[in-house]
Amino acid sequence: MRYPRQQPDVLPPEGDTRQLAAAPRPHPSAPAPLGPDGPPRLRGVLQPDPRLVFVGINPSTYSADHGHHFARPGNAFWRLMREAGMIPPDWGPQQDGRLPELAMGVTNVVERATGSARAITPAEAATGGKRLLAEMEACRARAVCFVGATAYRWATGRQPVGWGRQPLPYAGADCFVMPSTSGRANRWQHQRREVMQELRRYLADSS
Numbered sequence: 001m002r003y004p005r006q007q008p009d010v011l012p013p014e015g016d017t018r019q020l021a022a023a024p025r026p027h028p029s030a031p032a033p034l035g036p037d038g039p040p041r042l043r044g045v046l047q048p049d050p051r052l053v054f055v056g057i058n059p060s061t062y063s064a065d066h067g068h069h070f071a072r073p074g075n076a077f078w079r080l081m082r083e084a085g086m087i088p089p090d091w092g093p094q095q096d097g098r099l100p101e102l103a104m105g106v107t108n109v110v111e112r113a114t115g116s117a118r119a120i121t122p123a124e125a126a127t128g129g130k131r132l133l134a135e136m137e138a139c140r141a142r143a144v145c146f147v148g149a150t151a152y153r154w155a156t157g158r159q160p161v162g163w164g165r166q167p168l169p170y171a172g173a174d175c176f177v178m179p180s181t182s183g184r185a186n187r188w189q190h191q192r193r194e195v196m197q198e199l200r201r202y203l204a205d206s207s
Contacts, residue, residue: 040064044107046139047100051203053141053173055132056108057117057151057180064113068093069106070147074183076192077147084196086203107135109154117150125154136171142206144173145199148180163191164198174202 042059054077056069063071070077071093081087087095087102099105110120110128120128132155136144146152152160160177161167169175178195179188 040113041111042067042069042108042113043111044105044135045069045096045099046105046107046135048139049103050100050105050139050141051103051206052143052145052199053105053107053136053139054145054147055151055155056106056147057154058108058110058120058128059113061113061115063093066093069096069108070181072183075181076183076186076189077181080181080192080196083193084200086196086200105139105141107132109151129155133171136173141171141173143176143199143202144170145176145178145195147178148182148185149177150180152177164195165202176202 040061042064046053059069060072063069078087078092082089082091086104087099091098096106108128109132110124111131112120112124114120146155146160149160152158152166156168156170163177163179166175166177176195176199179185179192181192
């Protein structure tokens with residue numbers, strides 16, 4: 001499962017090599033307050049020892065406003081999960097807080113919500129990466145799947161080696177990368193399904 005190097009799946013330029021940083025913060029999904037308390041944020045849904053954690057780039061303002069991950073109607077994340085048989089057929093964004101029941105979790109490299117990932121500064125990406133690394137080390141995930149090549153670049157400072165399982169672990173976990181599930185990345189529909197099926201097989205083999 002490979003992809004052309006010169007066709008990134010998300011809007012930030014392919015040459016981005018921003019690095020990350022972190023402070024563990026496993027707690028339920030909830031948008032942070034608006035106004036004087038700061039910009040809208042969406043925190044991760046994590047519990048100790050998950051079998052698989054999905055890591056997005058940063059939440060959309062739509063997702064933060066609704067308090068659920070990958071909530072925009074045009075985002076394919078939950079549909080792909082249902083098609084792969086990884087969640088019940090009636091689950092969607094509103095059930096993201098129940099992912100720990102299936103030993104899964106979801107978070108983002110950067111918690112701040114924006115209309116586009118291009119609004120995230122290099123400093124924010126670096127800080128978010130450090131927080132993510134500490135978060136993943138604290139929860140001891142068995143596997144991590146970055147949803148979008150940009151998420152992986154921000155977290156590791158390197159390009160993914162194609163789609164699917166990567167040769168190097170991340171925070172001690174087996175590492176996977178899939179194309180962004182945004183509606184703006186629908187040219188990667190086949191590759192997204194392939195990686196989700198690979199994850200389903202991985203979970204079945206490691207159970």
